[in-house]
Amino acid sequence: MYLELLFQSFADIYGEYLKVCDSEGKPKMSRTVFVAEVKAGNVSLVMPCKDQCDLCCVHSQGNVAEDVYHQHKERKESAQREKSRNKEIDFNKFEVGGMKSIKPTKDANVTNICSLRYFRDGSLAFKLSFEEEWQAMPMGRRDKLPKSKLDHHNRNSHSTVLRFGLRIAATAS
Structure with a gap:
């Protein structure tokens, strides 16, 4: 006591x-x-x-x-x-409101993406509408995000251009 x-x-x-x-x-x-x-x-x-x-x-x-x-x-x-x-x-759950915006660059293949999902191995998946199933993001073998990049995106408020051509403005949670 x-x-x-x-x-x-x-x-x-x-x-x-x-x-x-x-x-x-x-x-x-x-x-x-x-x-x-x-x-x-x-x-x-x-x-x-x-x-x-x-x-x-x-x-x-x-x-x-x-x-x-x-x-x-x-x-x-x-x-x-x-x-x-x-x-x-x-870690693999989809977080609503985790991204401020997903803005496609000049690549016409990514204009309709409504949500992204990050995986531990650095790969990405996307949905064109919330009702659809997740689809693997077409990327080359060396285009996976390293784990440290994923952590950096989730923790800090900044804007980054990823290798597959999407501009992602992440917000700090």
């Missing part, structure tokens, strides 16, 4: 203890005994870094039952596995 930030040291806590004992007329402990009792009760002044959740912090101090902690740990690991699975799945 951690005390409020009102106390900067055990001397401050002991001073408050003395005031309470005086006002209530109770006998006082020596400072050494008082500090030993406070520490024996797992009370501390310094808050740990929040690398862990509250239950994990309390468990590290020995103040929570093992079965409760193991249930918590299983739920936490399950959530982490689900999150990593979702990251893999979400």
Whole structure:
């Protein structure tokens, strides 16, 4: 258990203890005994870094039952596995509103594209209408976007001409 930030040291806590004992007329402990009792009760002044959740912090101090902690740990690991699975799945999902505009250049073959989809391997797919199926973007073997380019397009607001002749103005999400 951690005390409020009102106390900067055990001397401050002991001073408050003395005031309470005086006002209530109770006998006082020596400072050494008082500090030993406070520490024996797992009370501390310094808050740990929040690398862990509250239950994990309390468990590290020995103040929570093992079965409760193991249930918590299983739920936490399950959530982490689900999150990593979702990251893999979400990368290939179509994001509505991710592009400000798709403007074709002089190539007449790409004038009707209404949506683009990026894949992890750097290839692209397109739709001419939202009801149609995805079609592979015709590109040469060396015309795939590197992964770093894909990440760059998704994170920053800028305009870039890709090798297949579309001008894409991406917006930061």
